[in-house]
Amino acid sequence: MHRTATSPVLRLLLGGAALLAIGAGPAPKGPTADLILTNARVYTVEEGQPWAEAVAIKDGKILAVGSAKQIAARKGAATKVVDMGGKFVMPAFGDAHAHPIFGGMSHARCSLHSGNTIEDYQRLIKACVDKTPGTGTIFGSGWNQTLFPPKGIPNKSFLDAVSKDRPLIFESDGHTLWVNSKALELAKITRDTPDPKNGTIDRDEKGEPIGALEESAMALVEPLIPAPTPADLEGAITYTARFFNSLGITSWHDASVEWDKNGSKALDAYQAAKARGTLTVHTAMDWHWNNDRGMDQLGDILKLSAKAKEIGLTANGVKFFIDGVIPQQTAAMLEPYEGTDVKGATQIAPDTLAQAVAALDAKGMQSHFHAIGDAGVRQALDAVEKVRGQNAAHDTRPMMSHMNVIDPADQVRFGKLGVAAIFQPLWACDEAYMRLTIERIGPKRSGYIYPANSIRKGGGLVAYGADWSVASANPLEGIEVALTRVAPGGTSAPLIATEAVTLEQALRSYTLNVAYVNHLEKLTGSIVAGKSADIIVLDKDLFRIPVQQIHQTKVLLTLFQGRAVFGKLDSVAR
Known part of the structure; x- marks a missing residue:
């Protein structure tokens, strides 16, 4: 309807x-x-x-x-x-898509967020090496893909110049790791190592690994990354809550909570922060759906959700990673990337996704899709449409995040299917990453980038989330871009000016609409008695x-x- x-x-x-x-x-x-x-x-x-x-x-x-x-x-x-x-x-404000633990940890470990050049990164990493004696891994995050033209893929040589004796591993946006030669050596990644399913080991023309690992290939070096302690995890939540409070944010949607067969250390950390009184935000959480497992994981997820409810936390969502990102051509596109025969690929089979969404809906659970390419968006919408055909009565409020490109035929489906569109408004402007995106997809599809106003006019609900710490969490920056489609304080031409929204619409998307997708609209999101x-x-x-x-x-x-x-x-x- x-x-x-x-x-x-x-x-x-x-x-x-x-x-x-x-x-x-x-x-x-x-x-x-x-x-x-x-x-x-x-x-x-x-x-x-x-x-x-x-x-x-x-x-x-x-x-x-x-x-x-x-x-x-x-x-x-x-x-x-x-x-x-x-x-x-x-x-x-609320934030409908954040990574509070990852973000908090990224600032607590070796943070590259303040760097603006490769030389800055090397200086920051050297400082981390110098203050951390021993031979263990230096792990951090915060590097910008646009500093590594033409494809946003970094090279190990820049890290090797800092240290060849200990592994250096740095995350960018949750889709790519930048590693040095020592990390490749310890992980036994060579020219003979095959790319894992849904992953890529970036290589030079001779087939040698160059120091970038994409999507599931990141797991190859995961054993080298020091596991956070319970105190680290709780500290990350506390750090993020204080930081978000300083930006006027008092609710968030944690877009991917990790867990395993033994439970969830992240949930334990949330429980500890809540008990200590430092969780100064309303929280909703998504459990990370493991694409390498089948429907058997649903039972574990339901148990974790029930445990969260017992301790007064909302964890009724499940996050599906449908595809990758556009610059590395891992986002799934309906047509090939400009000048190539590459379309990217989805990371979960359509039938499997539809089955999982239907099973979750039957249990009253919310599906949350990471979809960036237009083919990834369509696959997620198709899965919801199948569920709507089976049972339209369940108030599960599926949501989809990022959606860098949405084919016009799919823009009206958000309203028809009741899928909330979670945009990162700060990205909808002329900036370095966007220019790289436009280069990959060409001029025609660049007319369908972040169509927030079209979704809204089609009856779809739009909520905003920053994807912090990948991008700035400041809602006031996002609001300005939502209204102008120009970078904060910038003077460039708007990125598809017709997709701008009004101030009233942007404020609703940062407040009451966030509360709605979190199933908390009766509790927060507007100033009204009760x-x-x-x-x-x-x-x-x-x-x-x-x-x-x-x-x-x-x-x-x-x-x-x-x-x-x-x-x-x-x-x-x-």
């Missing part, structure tokens, strides 16, 4: 007016607030009544929203009242500044469940 503005799903998202008529009539009588934010420009993200002047909070929840006069009636003897001096207040008091204060009013200044806007205060987790209440008072 085609999803329109009057569909049940959108009525659920837009129905805040039914919960509270903001600013309509006298203030209700009732309990007094612990905290009142008043004299503010409050954008609620509730379409029925998007603006207010004040918010009352009690016991971590929003008690009332309305005019300053209305909310003043909620003041009691112990109420703290903060005059906002007209500052801009809105719901805290929801968690997840609220941010910005130093600029997004509706009253030039759009090119949005990325410069700063978060002054982040409240999670009514408690300041970034900034101080008194510092934002007039």
Whole structure:
């Protein structure tokens, strides 16, 4: 069924007016607030009544929203009242696609994120080697593929120049590892080593490995990477929560949680962080579907999901990796890459995917697809369509991430099938990685890059997630690009200007729509009575500044469940 503005799903998202008529009539009588934010420009993200002047909070929840006069009636003897001096207040952001543990660990280990040249990487890696005595592996992440033209494939020679005596292994985006000669030697990877299924050992013209391992080939050096300790994993979650809070984010969707036959160390780390009080975000999680296993893994996943529920965490999603990435030509395309006969390939058979999605749907589990090429997108949509034909009643809310290229015939299917489109808006602009993508797919298909507005106009729900730490997690940068299709502060031509969205649409995609895909829209995502008091204060009013200044806007205060987790209440008072 085609999803329109009057569909049940959108009525659920837009129905805040039914919960509270903001600013309509006298203030209700009732309990007094612990905290009142008043004299503010409050954008609620509730379409029925998007603006207010004040918010009352009690016991971590929003008690009332309305005019300053209305909310003043909620003041009691112990109420703290903060005059906002007209500052801009809105719901805290969510992130529909993040890797909190990977990201936290990547910054805790040997981080290359601050480097802008190969020489920078060598300097950063040398510093890691120097401060880590012994002969063990140096592992890190954060290198940029565009620094390795023409195909984004790095060479071991740059790492060998730093050290030939100990293995050096560095991850980029979860699809490629950059390794030195010592790592290849210890992993016994030679010219005679065959490419594994769904993986590539990049080689020179003589067949010798050059130091890049793609997709499943990364597993060949996995035994050399030091396993994180439980303290490392918990620390990564805590680091990410604090960092995200500083950006105004109080909910995330962990897009791929690792597990094995013995359970999930990641889930244990989440449980520890929650018990310690450092998990200052609402969390939804996806279990990583192992493409090398069959349906037998479903039982293990269901047990893990049940365990998560017992400890108060939401882990009802399963992440399917359908294909790879475009620069290395591992993303699955309907037609060959420009100037080649290579189409890439999907990593899971269509029938297997459809069977898995159907089985998960029957158990009330959410499917989440990593699909980048237009063929990968179609395969995922086809799997959902088969399930919809069997049972359209289950509210499992399948979601698909990345979708660098979507064939026009498939753009309308998101709304028809109820598949949420999870875009990384910061990528939808003229930047180095995108130029590499356009070179690979050619001019015609470059007209179908990140078609966020087309998906939305077709009735599809769009939510935003940064894919951090692959890209910046700052929602304010993403919002600007979503509106301009130009890099933050940039002056280049927009990347398909017709695919830009409005500010209201972008804010919804970073708040209420994230809550919806996380099955948490009754808890968070907008400022309305009864929801968690997840609220941010910005130093600029997004509706009253030039759009090119949005990325410069700063978060002054982040409240999670009514408690300041970034900034101080008194510092934002007039």
